[in-house]
Amino acid sequence: MISYLEDFSKAFRGRDDILTNMHCWLRKLWKSKVSFSAQHGEEAKVTKSSTSPVNSVSPPPSTTSPKTAPSDPLQPPSALSSPQRWSRKYDVLVCHSCVDSDAEEGGRLVSFLEASPRSLRCFLGGRDDCPGGAVSTELCKAVLNSHVWALLITPNFLQDDWCQYMTQQALAEGPMSHRIIPLVKNLSRSQVPQELKFFISIDLNNNPDRGYKILHQTVLKYLEDLVKRHEDT
Numbered sequence: 718m719i720s721y722l723e724d725f726s727k728a729f730r731g732r733d734d735i736l737t738n739m740h741c742w743l744r745k746l747w748k749s750k751v752s753f754s755a756q757h758g759e760e761a762k763v764t765k766s767s768t769s770p771v772n773s774v775s776p777p778p779s780t781t782s783p784k785t786a787p788s789d790p791l792q793p794p795s796a797l798s799s800p801q802r803w804s805r806k807y808d809v810l811v812c813h814s815c816v817d818s819d820a821e822e823g824g825r826l827v828s829f830l831e832a833s834p835r836s837l838r839c840f841l842g843g844r845d846d847c848p849g850g851a852v853s854t855e856l857c858k859a860v861l862n863s864h865v866w867a868l869l870i871t872p873n874f875l876q877d878d879w880c881q882y883m884t885q886q887a888l889a890e891g892p893m894s895h896r897i898i899p900l901v902k903n904l905s906r907s908q909v910p911q912e913l914k915f916f917i918s919i920d921l922n923n924n925p926d927r928g929y930k931i932l933h934q935t936v937l938k939y940l941e942d943l944v945k946r947h948e949d950t
Contacts, residue, residue, distance in 0.1 A: 796940035797836070801947050802864070807840040809936055810863035812883045814873035815843075822902065822925075823869055829929045830936075837936060842879075852879065860886045864943070865936050869900045870909060870918075888912060895942075898935060900928060 796802060809830055813823035823841060830837040839845075840863055846855045856879065860866065866887040874880045887897050899918035901909060902925075909918065919935075921928040 796944050799944045801943045802940050805864050806862040808837040808864050810840040810859050810866045813869040814877040814880055816873040819871050819873050856883050865896050867898050871902050
C-alpha cells in the first residue's frame with residue numbers, strides 16, 4: 718500500500734511538472750506573439766509615414782504691418798487720350814473729288830483710319846456734313862475742326878472746284894504746320910499743284926495699303942508733337 722502511494726505521488730508530481738512546463742511554454746509563445754504584433758504595427762506606422770505626402774504648412778500670419786509698395790511714377794498721357802487731341806473734333810479731314818472712284822478710295826482710307834485699334838476720328842465730305850448748311854461753311858468748319866488735312870490728289874481732284882477751295886482754306890489755316898498731307902494717286906510728282914509741291918506727299922499708286930499706314934503714323938506723330946509742345950510751354 719505504501720509503495721502504491723509513493724508511485725501515485727511520483728506520478729502526480731510528474732504531471733505537475735508537465736503542466737508547469739506547458740504553462741511556461743504557452744506564456745513564452747504568447748509573449749513572442751505580442752512582441753511580433755507590436756513590432757509589425759510599428760513597422761506599418763513607419764511605412765505609412767514615409768509614403769504619405771507631406772502637407773504644406775502655411776507660415777503663421779505676420780504680426781508686422783506690410784510695407785507700403787512705392788507708387789508707380791505717373792505716366793504721361795498718350796497722344797490719343799490727351800486734352801490737346803480732343804481740342805478739335807476730328808483727327809483727320811479727308812478731302813477727295815466727288816467722282817465715284819475717288820469717293821471709293823476716300824471711303825477705304827477713312828475705314829482704315831477709323832477701324833480698331835487705330836480708332837482715329839475722320840471727317841469725310843458727304844458723310845459728316847451738316848444737312849442744310851452751306852457747303853462753303855461746312856468745309857471751312859471741317860478745316861478748322863481737324864488736326865490734319867489729307868488731300869487725295871487725283872486728276873479729278875485737280876478739276877474739282879470744291880477740292881481747290883478746301884486746299885486754299887487748309888493752306889491759309891496752316892501753311893507750314895505739318896498738317897497738310899498730299900496723297901497722290903494716278904498722277905506723277907510733276908503733276909501735283911504748284912502750291913503743294915513743297916509738301917512731302919504719300920504715293921498711293923503702287924501700294925495704297927502702305928500709304929494708309931504711313932498716313933496713320935504721320936497723324937500719330939503730329940499728335941505726339943502737339944502734346945510735347947504743350948508740355949514745353
